[in-house]
Amino acid sequence: MNVRQIAFAILKKIYKEHKLATEVYPYYLDNIEDERDKRLVLEIVYGVNRFKGRLEYVLSKFANKNRTEEDIWLLMLTGVYQLLFLTRTPAYAVIHQTVDVAKKLNPKVSGFVNAVLKNVSRNKNSITFPTRENLADFIQYTLSFPLFLGMKWIADYGEDNAIEIMKSLNLKKPVVFRCFKDVKPLKKDYIVHKTPYIEGSYHGNIPIYIIRAAECYIMNEASQLAPELLRNFKGEFALDAASSPGGKGFLLKSFENFEEVIFNDVTKERIDKILENSRDLMLEIPSITMSDFTKPAFKENSFDAIILDAPCSGTGTISGHPEIKWIRSPQNLKSKVNVQKEMLKNAFNTVKKGGVIIYSVCSMEKEEGEAIVSDFVSSVENAKLISPFEYSSENIRNSFSKFYKEGVGLRILPDKFLDGFFVSAIRKE
Ligand SMILES: C[S@@+](CC[C@H](N)C(=O)[O-])C[C@H]1O[C@@H](n2cnc3c(N)ncnc32)[C@H](O)[C@@H]1O
Known part of the structure; x- marks a missing residue:
């Protein structure tokens, strides 16, 4: 398969099986040797997902979707993306290679694909896009x-x-990371910048494998918030209840304010991810449990603090996972709500009296964030929402207080750096 055919195959699988790109592309990339080809495949896959609506709009000016085979339409979208956005690749090369893939899908339509893409290429600069008046x-x-x-x-x-x-x-965010040892070795060879919100967090144009080899972990500042809200909490046992691949737990452990941080997740596959990350990062292998956290698995009143970073729709992370826009439906946007409720109930039983639960989701959906905690604290007498900054550093309070809504928590709106996120602190009185 050539590069364009692989990009098409990955996109087709994402849309058909409603999978994240990261669940699909590793298998395909393993069969590509050239690093530049790998990068081009990912550029096309992520670009089409990020701008699919725009590409559909352009393509519809030159072809009729209802009269075009689904696969051919998708293939042409990949071509339109390259013609509009990959300005350093000559149009004739894009068209030629896309037509080559079309021939394999259906030889009868290759002439049509060729004509449509040539038309797009000739006219792309004269297309105007809808304005806000037509919302x-x-x-x-x-x-x-x-x-x-x-x-x-x-x-x-x-x-x-x-x-x-x-x-x-829709913005590609900078690659943000935390270093568990020292950032200095990275600084020797690369330009490393401080990020705007959290002290000790950095970004830079550095290959991911170099970041990891330097014992640094890629994590958006919004995600870093969950452990940061427990930085000044002193306790014996903390639980990261849904912890894989481990970022929040690793950060909490690095603060050394608990004697033990337990990492829990629900499947062996997910647990293996935590182990793989801790090995890669040369961190001490953490204490791990495998249990379904919607059901009681730990002794009641046994943890001083719990991070419950619940499974969710992920709509706050669309910058990094733009396919989420196209694989979620109105129904499955809320499909995790019952799991979130059960997990919070279980966390509350598991935390000690006086202990704290940090509930978070990387979602923009209030049903998964604000509504879950509000409903919980209004129905459980000794559950109390506290200021999320009660155990944080001053730096965190100063950076994030603009997102704080009393009686609810922190609703992080995405920006150039931050993912969308919700996080809130509940104490068991
Ligand atoms: C948002 S991710 C957690 C990310 C993690 N906290 C981190 O910072 O790297 C949600 C996790 O919940 C886990 N999960 C889903 N259902 C679960 C359940 N019933 N019990 C425990 N964990 C569950 C998933 O396997 C997934 O790893």
Whole structure:
């Protein structure tokens, strides 16, 4: 398979099986030798996912979707992405190679694909995109978001905020990392910048394997918040209840304010990820348990603090996982709500009196964040929402207080650096 065919095959699998790109592409990339080819495949896959609405809009000017085979349409979207965004690749090369793939899919339509892509290439600079006056088209074609999601966020956050959220989630964010030992070795060979929100967090244009080899872990500042909110908590036992691949637990452990941090997750596969990461990062192998945290697995009242970073729709991480826009439906956006409720109930039974639960989700959906904690504390007498900054550093308080809503928690709106996130602190009185 050539590079364009592989990109097409990955996208097809993502949309058909509703999978994340990271679950699909490793298998395909293993069969590519050249690093530049690997990068091109990922560029096409992520680019098409990020701008699919825009690409559909352009393609619809030159071809009729209803009269085109699904596979051919998708293949042409990959071609349109390259013609619009990969300006250093000559148009004739993009068209030639895309037509080559079309021939394999259906030889009869290769002439059609060739003509359409040539047309796109000739006319791409004269296309104007919908403006905000036509809100539905603006959301779908200019911002490249599914209409249901755009409209839901307008209802939840107001129109101006929702548009800003969508624009930020279309940005590629800098690679942000924390170093568990020292950042100095990295600084010798690379330019390393401080990030805007959290002390000790950095970003830089550095290959990922170099970052990891330097014992540093890639983690958005929004995600770093969950352990940071426990930085000044002193206790014996902490539990990271849904911990794989381990980032939040590793950071909490590095603060050394608990005697033991236990890492829990639900399957062996997920546990293996924690082990793999701790080995790669040369960290001490953590204490790990495997249990379904919707059910009682630990002794009641046994942990001083619990991080419950619950499974969720992931809509706050669309910058890094743009395919989430196209693999979620209105129904499955809320499909984890019952699991989240059960996990929080279980965390509350498991935490000691006076102990704290940090509940977080990398989601923009209030049903998975605000509603879960509000419903819980209003129905459980001795559950109390506390200020999320009670055990944080001053730096964290100063950086994030603008996101704090009393009686709810921190609703992190995405920006150039931050993913969308929700985090809140509950004490067992
Ligand atoms: C958002 S991820 C956690 C990310 C992790 N905290 C980190 O910072 O690297 C959610 C995790 O919940 C786990 N999970 C899902 N259902 C679970 C359950 N019933 N019990 C325990 N863990 C579960 C998933 O396997 C996944 O690893």
